[in-house]
Amino acid sequence: MSYNQLDTNKTYLITGAAGFIGYFLSKKLLEEGCTVLGVDNVNDYYDVKLKHTRLQELEPYEKFTFLKVDISDKEDLTKVFKDYKPNVVVNLAAQAGVRYSIENPDVYMQSNVIGFYNILEACRHYPVDHLIYASSSSVYGANKKVPFEETDFVDHPVSLYASTKKSNELMAHTYSHLYNIPSTGLRFFTVYGPMGRPDMAYFGFTQKYFNGEEISIFNNGDFNNDLYRDFTYIDDIITGIESLITCPPQEKVPHRVFNIGNNNPEKLMTFINTLEKCLSNSMGKEVVFKKKFEPIKLGDVPATYASTERLQEAIGFKPETSIEEGLQKFTDWYVKYYNVVVDESTYKVKRTTL
Template sequence: MSITSIGEKTYLITGSAGFIGFYLSSDLLKKGHKVIGIDNINDYYEVKLKHDRLAQLKEYDNFLFLEGDISDKDFILDSFIKTKPNVVINLAAQAGVRYSIENPDAYIQSNINGFFNILEACRNYPVDHLLYASSSSVYGANKKVPFEETDFVDNPVSLYAATKKSNELMAHTYSHLYKIPATGLRFFTVYGPMGRPDMAYFGFANKYFTGEPVKIFNNGDFENDLYRDFTYIDDIVEGIERLISNPPTDSVPHKVYNIGNNSPVKLMTFITTLEKALSNSLGREVEFEKIFEPIKPGDVPATYASTERLQEAVGFKPKTSIEEGLQKFADWYVDYYNVK
């Protein structure tokens, strides 16, 4: 199934200077589609990385960038009026579980008010399909694995998770009231080159090259280590693109899908694989100095995606191994930061 099957359309992607937004925009642009990118270039993490992503997107003639915040309703409505998007993919959000404890206001402003503005714009200026980022965090501390989209998700353990669950409820309501075809994307621990520096794997690399120990929040308990369903960025993009051309057609046209690797690994396994990948990139042995600390509030012991619904809908499940994905990240990191 190809995205080109839905014809030449205009895609509005919020968070286009972000990790997933950049890769999705880039792939759509390569395929000749018109992309309208929106981002506020906030300083939650290294702004240079966002500008570097954006610079690559601006090399395409079929890319238009609008700098602004989705929490600014007038800006969003004006953007819809001017660009008349056919498909909207809302990836703009205040990310991070731990940061939601430090700065909850940012999450309400972006993830709740901002998403409300996107829904209002889609109501007033109808689109063929609205896709939006949810998160595996909606599953909270569910002990039943793998996580299925039909599981009970009313016990979030962080404000970030609560805002993402709220997005799903808001989208369902607007789909019910205004027949907006909407699809929620529950992403599972996305990683890869040009990723988010606030993510653990990126932070581990940063600390190694600055001579600092890495903090591992598992109490040093290797038997009951944290498990994560790490999903490589290319698999995330393919999953989104396949779903774009499959808008829900039910009486309430709203669905949610897991996009995860369906193959969780222990955090310590992930770390040793990253050490090996950096060793390969540098041509010398890399071993992190490690400090073990208790699990942080809002963190969950395991994430594990069922991908059956995604496979049934679009015939795809993520497939990139952590060995392959982390090697690509390590090669990029060593080159981008020119480390030795």
């Protein structure tokens, strides 16, 4: 299915522009000649050097403007809307991480609930053509029926992070209904790739290998009943979002929610073995992780598996990147970014931080 071309006369506000998905989306829109307004508070949830690297790669684009703003600050965010009057808003700013929400719940309420409320209020007072916002596959909780479909019951989240994302969907539905804000929520399924988030498992496993540490695998060592994840490569995600930007909801259905995943779940151990092979290719030497098997963590779910039929019907969404291809791009980037070398005199691997 074809979709409309991006309107380069519009202003696209991307919150979380220093983040993983926000950076790649900003870059793609800028390459298409669009005017992009990036907003981010550049917090230290993970290494800020990586966030600054992403921003540095966006700075050369003449049509890119960056504002260091926290969406939970209503006054600052409102001023952004008042001054720049964005036509399309893609809200990717949020406190991420299922397990971290158990350790530090306050920041999730501040960013994911209050921050998103501020976004909705700004869109109400400064009307936009389309609001796209990040939800999460975690809203499905411990649902055993797979693949997950958008019509499934999602009232039993098993983490605070998931609860905040479900709240976002409800809030967006209400504001869309009351104030006619065309809104689209996206339930992301384990997005990965180069310049990704260091708190994600694949990134953390790679870092631990170069630090000589064990990786913890939370599947009880039960390979017959392994965890399944619907790993989705970043390029496929960006293609989907770009298509949706030009395809706002119809007036009769001003709010909608889509799964955006790979529709092809992989066993966690298959993913780890593939990561080892790709890293071996990047290094030119065999890589084997030291593994420690532990019980599944509180808040984790056994499987994430997206039905993407609704998104495919709307925009023709069909992921094309295999985990072999995607992970190879990630490990090639990682080895280059962190200046990883093999000391031939000792045959040991060295990782030089930036």
